[in-house]
Amino acid sequence: MxxxxxxxxxxxxxxxxxxxxxxxxxxxxxxxxxxxxxxxxxxxxxxxxxxxxxxxxxxxxxxxxxxxxxxxxxxxxxxxxxxxxxxxxxxxxxxxxxxxxxxxxxxxxxxxxxxxxxxxxxxxxxxxxxxxxxxxxxxxxxxxxxxxxxxxxxxxxxxxxxxxxxxxxxVTAPALIKTAFGLYNGERRTVEYLTFAPALVEPIADPAADVLTRYFEPNKARYRAPEYRSVAYALLTPEAISDPSAVTDEAIAADYAKSGQRYVTPERRRVQQIVFADRAAADAAKAALDGGELFEQAVVKSGRTIEDTQLGLLAKSEIPDASIADAAFALAPNAVSPVVEGAFGPVILRVTEVQPETRQPLEAVRDEIRTALALEAAGGATQQVFDAFEDARAGGQTFTEAAKAAGLEVTTIPAVTLNGLDAADQPVADLPPAPEFLRSVFTAEAEVENLPINVASGGSLFYEVTKIDPARDRTLDEARERVLADWKAEETERLLAERIAPLKARLDAGETIDQVAASQQLEKGVASALSRQTAPTEIGREAAVAAFAGPSGLVATAPAKDGRSKLLLKVTSVAAAADPAANVPPQQVEQLDSLLENDFLQSYVxxxxxxxxxxxxxxxxxxxxxxxx
Structure with a gap:
């Protein structure tokens, strides 16, 4: 507010x-x-x-x-x-x-x-x-x-x-609040932990049929099939109707001759300049250069560094001062110019590198020109194709017949969800380039003519919904593969939890991580100097939340970073921030001040x-x- x-x-x-x-x-x-x-x-x-x-x-x-x-x-x-x-x-x-x-x-x-x-x-x-x-x-x-x-x-x-x-x-936040945030942000913890991987309890055998059925029934909504729609579409754009093969070699040659400058890379020069306060200083420097002084010496005498003189590697058109551009592009490589009256005072120039003008030959750009000419021709024909399609539909032809009559290619998507997935829950690869396409498809009726969708290239997208399959519950046979995988994942998690529970109790009773690790033949991990910002990166977000959920000595379990393993962890040390203020970044200070300002204004309003x-x-x-x- x-x-x-x-x-x-x-x-x-x-x-x-x-x-x-x-x-x-x-x-x-x-x-x-x-x-x-x-x-x-x-x-x-x-x-x-x-x-x-x-x-x-x-x-x-x-x-x-x-x-x-x-x-x-x-x-x-x-x-x-x-x-x-x-x-x-x-x-x-x-x-x-x-x-x-x-x-x-x-x-x-x-x-x-x-x-x-x-x-x-x-x-x-x-x-x-x-x-x-x-x-x-x-x-x-x-x-x-x-x-x-x-x-x-x-x-x-x-x-x-x-x-x-x-x-x-x-209005600024009180120092007490900033200190509290600094203590919170800057607290450092050491965590010792054991990792329990799924391999400790796997492989999990397939369950009996009745067990899988009992698991599936209360969870069948998880495997529900969404609404699927079958749709046909025809894309009308210059790209879709262009025919590069119809462009003749004579037309390509003529375009190259007419617009060949597009394929020319202009000459570029690396230019240095020394700018002087007045003409007298510039003339004195030029006389010294003519007498054998190095350009680098003249730069130093002018009070500048060689880096200060660099204009860069430029085309003539990229130098805004015409006098300097003309002089720079008249110089031989490594030659020094006479004094040039620039827009900001007299200058002396040197060119250290010359990249000559280059021109791409016709053969190198033939296909590019062919495509461009085909698109240009197609751009003028899109309205005629649009009208041909609309006239065919008005005359009673089906979507596919009208597209064929207009010379458009029809693409059919057998099944798609509102989120763009196919029946195998994979992204549909051939969706048209129109962000509103799926939203339009899912508001349309089946086998009803729809208004075309405008696409970014200035074309049109014709479409027709051919079939609607309402959302429904899948049977166990249809979803068996996913159901079985989910059951095994949950069974793995249950068995890991059963194995960890008595070990956690031993830690709660006072045993060390080292003692528990030795009894289970596991390797202990140590994460040192963790903060609330760094802990998620090292041990995972959920484990970080668990590690900062209590005082020193806290014992907890949490998912590991890989999402499948489990951690049994113990907080072995907690250190307060030595300098709380240093642990409050400027953007957080601004946010605190803004929140307080907002409170003041809201109360007043x-x-x-x-x-x-x-x-x-x-x-x-x-x-x-x-x-x-």
């Missing part, structure tokens, strides 16, 4: 505004986004009202943040799963009481300060880096936002910022909500949500 309120209060930057509004435009159109057919109030606190427009902007901010986390545009399921709608309402309610408090106590913002906030925003700067009234107007006009609405938003945010900073800024009761208007909120959906 603290984080989101800080972002809100710190100002509604134009870059974020542009992103929010443009996304809204894509979904709803500018007119509906800013008017939405309603100017209603969704939330109020005292005399402060939160409009539908405010709700839409806040929702888009939250949606954009979710998109950054999931690295794609969020689906409706993503938004509902993250609880975005309820979070936005809670956020706006908090902002409303802060705004109302600012109004009640007379907080304000001078026109000069507000103007400075807007003028400092680089989104409104011209090419010279200065605020431009024309740019400001153009930006707001481009997103369909009124100047008054933008200014009000910035003003409200700046006033909220004053309250937020006054309440929570500079809670008191404000008691002082200024918040009213929510469900009908207006639902209208706003309708605009988004």
């Amino acid at each position: 603290m984080k989101s309120l800080r972002k809100s209060a710190s100002g509604f930057g134009v870059k974020l505004l542009l992103g929010v509004v443009v996304v809204a435009f894509v979904v709803t159109g500018f007119s509906s986004f800013f008017t939405g057919g309603t100017s209603g109030t969704v939330i109020s606190a005292g005399e402060t009202e939160v409009s539908t427009q405010d709700y839409l902007l806040a929702f888009r901010r939250a949606e954009n943040a979710l998109a950054q986390r999931v690295q794609r545009r969020p689906t409706r399921e993503d938004i509902e799963g993250a609880g975005i709608e309820s979070q936005v309402v809670a956020q706006l309610a908090s902002e409303a009481v802060l705004d109302e408090q600012g109004r009640r106590i007379g907080l304000g913002l001078s026109e000069d300060r507000l103007a400075r906030l807007i003028a400092d925003d680089p989104s409104f700067h011209d090419a010279a880096g200065n605020f431009s009234r024309a740019v400001f107007s153009d930006v707001l006009r481009s997103v369909g936002m009124r100047e008054a609405d933008f200014i009000r938003n910035r003003q409200d945010a700046a006033i909220r910022s004053q309250i937020v900073e006054a309440i929570a800024d500079g 809670g008191e404000l909500q008691n002082l200024y009761p918040v009213s929510r208007y469900p009908q207006a909120i639902e209208q706003a949500r309708t605009l988004i959906r």
Whole structure:
């Protein structure tokens, strides 16, 4: 909450505004986004009202943040799963009481300060880096936002910022809390342990039929078959319909002659430069070089190192200063240039390496050109193929017949789950390149025509569900192999536990690990100086949790790192952190401070909500949500 309120209060930057509004435009159109057919109030606190427009902007901010986390545009399921709608309402309610408090106590913002906030925003700067009234107007006009609405938003945010900073800024966690975390993080333990591998009790004989049946019956849900669907699909992309064999050698040669520069690697030179403060210093250095002084000596005399002179191995186009580029590419290898007037002062250049321009011959790129030309031709034909498929379906042809008539290849998946697994619980290898394919397949009806799915390459994916096998319980015969493996694994675990139990009792009674190890002909393991951070790496996560679950002398059992063996362990020493503060990393300190700030602000907002009761208007909120959906 603290984080989101800080972002809100710190100002509604134009870059974020542009992103929010443009996304809204894509979904709803500018007119509906800013008017939405309603100017209603969704939330109020005292005399402060939160409009539908405010709700839409806040929702888009939250949606954009979710998109950054999931690295794609969020689906409706993503938004509902993250609880975005309820979070936005809670956020706006908090902002409303802060705004109302600012109004009640007379907080304000001078026109000069507000103007400075807007003028400092680089989104409104011209090419010279200065605020431009024309740019400001153009930006707001481009997103369909009124100047008054933008200014009000910035003003409200700046006033909220004053309250937020006054309440929570500079709050830090007490040293006592940081010390407690340091002691927790920095505690070191030594653990002695014995490893009991499955081989100590294996092999496990197959059980009698009735034993396996008694095991299977109460666990049959574990082996339940999920819903499977059979589906046929045809992918329409330039790649899918291109025909490289139709591209002639003459066309390839013509393209190479026309666009051959694409296959040229330009000349590159490793350039060094000495930059001088003025022309006199540069001329003096050049005279010394002409008199036999080494370039390296001139570098030292200029107060620089040879590393300072390196521009790198560059093509001429990669050197931004045209004068230096021309001079560098006119030099012979290891020659020194005359004084060159560069953009940042006079310079002397040296070229130490030259990589000549190279050109790939036609034969080396023939196949590449053939593929590119075929794709180019196919790109212009995709609409005709699309129409041919749709016309064939409209004419009553089956999915397969329509695909054949359009020249598309049909791929059939006999059985697939919503998670992309086949009937053998293996990933289906030939799924099409469309993330929403399986979700669409599992919402479709069998043998019903579906809308095609857009794919990333600009093509279309046609599909038809041909069969639906509902989820069901498998019989023991169908699941026998898995059931038998699971029974043996549990039997192995039971036998290991039976073997370990009396040995643990001996340790609890005071015997040492060495004594128990000798009686069982096992080798003792020792893990020293374990912390809560390092223990999982050495003895496994579950054993680490067990090792830190009690005081020195603790005896415990836990799974080993391999997931099959068991450990019998004893904590033989516990050492407190010598320097607790050194065991609290900076990011944890920041988290502690942030949590405390959040507590302060939440408490304050809670008191404000008691002082200024918040009213929510469900009908207006639902209208706003309708605009988004």
